[in-house]
Amino acid sequence: MNKLAPTYDPKAVEDKWYQYWEQHELFKSTPDEREPYTIVIPPPNVTGVLHMGHMLNNTIQDILVRRARMEGKNALWVPGTDHASIATEAKVVKRLAEQGIRKRDLTRDEFLKHAWDWTHEHGGIILQQLRKLGASCDWSRTAFTMDEKRSQSVLKVFVDLYNKGYIYRGLRMVNWDPKAQTALSNEEVIYREEKSHLFHLKYYVEGLTELENEAELREQGNVIHRDERGYYAVVATTRPETIMGDTAMCVNPKDPKNQWLRGRKVIVPLVGRVIDVIEDHYVDIEFGTGCLKVTPAHDTNDYMLGKTHNLETIDIFNADGTISAESPLYVGMDRNDCRKQIVEDLKAAGLIEKIEDYDNKVGYSERNPDTAIEPRLCMQWFLKLKHFAEMALPPVMNDELKFYPPKYKSTYKVWLEGIQDWCISRQLWWGHRIPAYFLPTDDGSEAYVVALTEAEALEKARQLPGYENIEASQLRHDEDALDTWFSSWLWPISLFDGINNPGNAEMKYYYPTSDLVTGPDIIFFWVARMIMAGYEYVGDMPFRNVYFTGIVRDKLGRKMSKSLGNSPDPLKLIEDYGADGVRMGMMLSAPAGNDILFDEALCEQGRNFNNKIWNAFRLVKGWEVADIEQPEHSRLAVKWFQSVLDATLAEVKDHFTKFRLNDALMSVYRLFWEEFSAWYLEIVKPAYQHPIDRATLDATLGFFDSLLRLIHPFMPFISEELWQHLAERQDGESIMVARIPEPGEADRTLLAQMQQAKDIISGVRSIRKAKNIGNREALQLHVMGSLDNPLTGIITKVACLDGITENAEKDPTAASFLVGTLELAVPLGNNIDVAAEIEKLEGELKYAQGFLAGVEKKLANERFVANAPEAVVAMERKKKADAESKIASLTATLAALKGQ
RNA sequence: GGGUGCUUAGCUCAGCUGGUUUAGAGCGCAUCCUUGACAGGGAUGAGGUCACCUGUUCGAAUCAGGUAGCACCCACCA
Numbered sequence: 013m014n015k016l017a018p019t020y021d022p023k024a025v026e027d028k029w030y031q032y033w034e035q036h037e038l039f040k041s042t043p044d045e046r047e048p049y050t051i052v053i054p055p056p057n058v059t060g061v062l063h064m065g066h067m068l069n070n071t072i073q074d075i076l077v078r079r080a081r082m083e084g085k086n087a088l089w090v091p092g093t094d095h096a097s098i099a100t101e102a103k104v105v106k107r108l109a110e111q112g113i114r115k116r117d118l119t120r121d122e123f124l125k126h127a128w129d130w131t132h133e134h135g136g137i138i139l140q141q142l143r144k145l146g147a148s149c150d151w152s153r154t155a156f157t158m159d160e161k162r163s164q165s166v167l168k169v170f171v172d173l174y175n176k177g178y179i180y181r182g183l184r185m186v187n188w189d190p191k192a193q194t195a196l197s198n199e200e201v202i203y204r205e206e207k208s209h210l211f212h213l214k215y216y217v218e219g220l221t222e223l224e225n226e227a228e229l230r231e232q233g234n235v236i237h238r239d240e241r242g243y244y245a246v247v248a249t250t251r252p253e254t255i256m257g258d259t260a261m262c263v264n265p266k267d268p269k270n271q272w273l274r275g276r277k278v279i280v281p282l283v284g285r286v287i288d289v290i291e292d293h294y295v296d297i298e299f300g301t302g303c304l305k306v307t308p309a310h311d312t313n314d315y316m317l318g319k320t321h322n323l324e325t326i327d328i329f330n331a332d333g334t335i336s337a338e339s340p341l342y343v344g345m346d347r348n349d350c351r352k353q354i355v356e357d358l359k360a361a362g363l364i365e366k367i368e369d370y371d372n373k374v375g376y377s378e379r380n381p382d383t384a385i386e387p388r389l390c391m392q393w394f395l396k397l398k399h400f401a402e403m404a405l406p407p408v409m410n411d412e413l414k415f416y417p418p419k420y421k422s423t424y425k426v427w428l429e430g431i432q433d434w435c436i437s438r439q440l441w442w443g444h445r446i447p448a449y450f451l452p453t454d455d456g457s458e459a460y461v462v463a464l465t466e467a468e469a470l471e472k473a474r475q476l477p478g479y480e481n482i483e484a485s486q487l488r489h490d491e492d493a494l495d496t497w498f499s500s501w502l503w504p505i506s507l508f509d510g511i512n513n514p515g516n517a518e519m520k521y522y523y524p525t526s527d528l529v530t531g532p533d534i535i536f537f538w539v540a541r542m543i544m545a546g547y548e549y550v551g552d553m554p555f556r557n558v559y560f561t562g563i564v565r566d567k568l569g570r571k572m573s574k575s576l577g578n579s580p581d582p583l584k585l586i587e588d589y590g591a592d593g594v595r596m597g598m599m600l601s602a603p604a605g606n607d608i609l610f611d612e613a614l615c616e617q618g619r620n621f622n623n624k625i626w627n628a629f630r631l632v633k634g635w636e637v638a639d640i641e642q643p644e645h646s647r648l649a650v651k652w653f654q655s656v657l658d659a660t661l662a663e664v665k666d667h668f669t670k671f672r673l674n675d676a677l678m679s680v681y682r683l684f685w686e687e688f689s690a691w692y693l694e695i696v697k698p699a700y701q702h703p704i705d706r707a708t709l710d711a712t713l714g715f716f717d718s719l720l721r722l723i724h725p726f727m728p729f730i731s732e733e734l735w736q737h738l739a740e741r742q743d744g745e746s747i748m749v750a751r752i753p754e755p756g757e758a759d760r761t762l763l764a765q766m767q768q769a770k771d772i773i774s775g776v777r778s779i780r781k782a783k784n785i786g787n788r789e790a791l792q793l794h795v796m797g798s799l800d801n802p803l804t805g806i807i808t809k810v811a812c813l814d815g816i817t818e819n820a821e822k823d824p825t826a827a828s829f830l831v832g833t834l835e836l837a838v839p840l841g842n843n844i845d846v847a848a849e850i851e852k853l854e855g856e857l858k859y860a861q862g863f864l865a866g867v868e869k870k871l872a873n874e875r876f877v878a879n880a881p882e883a884v885v886a887m888e889r890k891k892k893a894d895a896e897s898k899i900a901s902l903t904a905t906l907a908a909l910k911g912q
Numbered sequence: 913g914g915g916u917g918c919u920u921a922g923c924u925c926a927g928c929u930g931g932u933u934u935a936g937a938g939c940g941c942a943u944c945c946u947u948g949a950c951a952g953g954g955a956u957g958a959g960g961u962c963a964c965c966u967g968u969u970c971g972a973a974u975c976a977g978g979u980a981g982c983a984c985c986c987a988c989c990a
Binding site for chain 1: 914915916917918923924925926928931932933934937938939940943944945948949950952953954955956957969970971983984985986987988989990
């Protein structure tokens with residue numbers, strides 16, 4: 013009797029095997045003579061916790077790396093975490109605030125100590141969670157973007173790129189986050205639609221009391237405003253608080269409405285500043301009044317206008333978003349309060365023409381979602397990307413480096429072709445401090461040197477004229493840190509220490525890595541830049557394939573979010589369904605590149621599959637073996653299943669080469685459930701309490717072994733557990749390093765014969781159900797013609813027949829059915845319902861006639877017969893013949909029935 | 913405003929370079945099944961004018977053009 017429980021309990025086995033794998037160092041990889049297979053993990057935020065996106069992403073990586081390992085490759089999956097500078101710093105600032113500590117009251121070192129404490133406290137939780145999932149990472153290589161090697165790599169690259177002239181410092185309009193008080197890259201700004209107002213403000217024309225040719229001008233299409241105070245232009249703006257920074261008004265020279273304003277000067281309302289009316293084709297004639305106020309310090313477009321027209325720049329904001337001393341009014345007031353106040357004041361002064369409702373897009377910080385981004389001019393470090401884009405584009409476009417799915421190639425192309433320089437400095441402390449040192453100057457201008465260490469910086473500084481005697485204490489190390497992605501883009505190189513030790517043995521062996529698995533949302537942030545860094549620093553691509561996963565959504569298609577509460581806790585899912593069940597749940601819904609609609613029911617399906625495997629195993633393990641002859645049906649079943657297995661192995665292999673993992677999983681699923689459990693095991697299963705023969709048992713155990721190997725990449729735990737039970741294993745043996753079976757040649761004829769046998773069995777079962785005949789009541793089967801199928805033994809057993817008669821006479825008392833063109837029948841004596849039988853047969857006849865009509869029409873078309881390939885025409889002829897024979901057979905049976 | 917992709921059974925999706933018996937899968941659904949692996953199971957079955965229109969072709973879910981709807985990405989409309 014069986015000692016295994018009737019249901020599979022993942023909890024009892026998962027931790028056990030994970031420890032076993034780790035103890036035996038089965039995840040470890042070192043270079044050897046085998047072909048390498050390498051994946052570097054997209055490093056999760058060091059202080060983060062696992063979410064559904066990670067589950068998907070890491071399940072895929074684990075499937076790929078386990079499969080590669082089982083193909084005999086030297087498989088390496090390198091784990092690590094990311095310091096996530098803005099996000100982590102924000103969390104630390106928040107925690108300090110809760111303790112009543114303000115960041116600005118701490119020194120840099122004090123703050124960093126808190127940040128490191130936080131990192132050590134939360135760091136690595138996510139890596140522990142990945143272990144629960146079964147991730148087969150080489151943990152001995154765990155890296156962190158701010159560990160010693162990675163930090164050195166980042167600084168070296170900065171210095172190198174500076175020396176090559178790609179890094180520069182510039183006064184630029186950047187996306188400023190006034191809360192974090194740092195610049196952001198364009199990619200870190202999210203735009204949201206917002207209900208707002210369009211304020212129409214009056215800008216009086218200076219020194220104009222009387223327009224002589226006013227009537228004529230109006231005639232020509234000019235829109236002229238005038239009140240008791242004089243002539244004025246109307247400017248529409250969503251941001252009235254920025255008028256203190258206005259240094260021009262701009263109209264389109266082709267705008268007929270505003271011709272009268274050309275060459276004049278206007279007065280900024282409230283402020284009283286007199287500014288020029290400038291002309292630029294940039295201004296949209298259709299928008300608002302066609303008059304644009306120009307605030308070069310606070311709007312990207314205005315900044316560009318300012319540059320072309322040489323305008324003065326007045327920066328009216330401080331770094332924290334309050335009004336600066338440059339402004340003539342409202343100094344020290346917060347920008348949001350100022351907006352309200354100035355609207356009141358403008359109204360009071362009669363300077364607002366009207367206020368309209370208006371929807372506009374406002375940029376927010378990705379990391380501080382409540383904080384509107386302020387375009388701000390400041391000195392930042394930039395990396396020129398043109399050179400990098402030129403290197404990174406061709407290999408992707410010509411498929412040397414493949415994207416799956418390929419549609420992302422065009423996204424990639426568009427971005428690279430319009431590449432902008434990358435603002436790489438952040439006004440943060442948590443990150444890699446920029447290795448630049450400022451020198452004192454007399455005139456307030458900037459002077460600096462870039463060097464890896466302070467000592468080198470000093471040496472460099474002393475070579476500069478006028479700084480020969482500078483002391484270390486006079487150097488001021490740049491306070492800013494680098495954008496997090498400036499370390500991430502080196503990841504596939506820095507993990508193998510390829511920046512510090514170019515061309516080292518590990519680089520030569522593992523680089524380029526094989527596959528990168530990541531989300532399309534970071535194609536610019538990360539993927540593109542890694543490709544750039546790869547070509548710059550190794551002269552080769554960082555990975556051969558990029559597999560873009562979809563975004564995990566709930567079953568209604570909504571993004572998973574905390575506020576909706578629709579994001580399940582991955583660890584709870586693992587608790588409930590087992591890691592294998594959850595992995596399968598993820599993969600069942602994950603076609604490459606499409607968003608995945610996650611439904612917990614899929615985990616249930618995964619768990620059920622585990623249970624199916626478990627019980628099939630219980631069955632096989634419960635068999636007593638005896639020295640008896642192998643029955644014919646078992647011998648045939650073994651032969652047949654070998655063919656199905658071979659065919660599926662080939663199919664799965666093909667799916668893997670195309671990254672069609674869900675299709676691969678579905679093939680495996682059906683192979684195990686349908687072919688193996690429902691058909692094969694049912695055929696070879698001995699009668700209750702009867703033993704099985706040796707040959708069949710051995711073959712079955714062999715099949716089970718192959719199936720477990722095939723399943724292992726998807727469901728590592730249960731496959732290991734059962735594989736270990738399947739035979740005597742030595743300590744240290746593992747399915748992890750067993751080989752995926754190579755597909756052999758499948759016997760297509762045999763597969764077709766089995767298909768026919770299955771159809772016949774289904775036909776008999778169907779009659780049993782219709783006639784309410786028990787499954788164990790033996791029946792006769794009549795074949796009107798010759799069966800010509802070697803699998804009659806299987807048919808007899810599974811359909812529970814006590815005889816098959818070929819070339820039988822038509823028997824009106826039999827319930828008949830068709831398999832292909834072959835008519836079969838089960839004699840039922842007087843049990844048959846003639847009327848129902850006739851109805852059924854007439855239905856089939858009608859279908860066959862309709863089908864025949866279609867085929868005949870095709871064949872009657874001369875042009876079809878003349879133009880279509882011969883094989884196609886022959887196929888149609890065969891269809892016709894088959895349909896005719898079917899019709900003949902059905903007609904005869906009907907006649908016999910009706911003649912009763 | 914530009915780009916990319918999508919629209920096939922109740923749901924989620926396959927269907928690769930047009931022809932493989934008037935389209936397939938998984939889940940769900942319906943009906944039946946109580947003792948011999950598994951109800952987290954078994955068997956049987958229902959369910960689709962392949963979004964729409966026009967064309968190319970002997971032949972279109974598949975190719976081309978257009979229409980509608982959806983999704984995502986990019987962009988400086990104050």
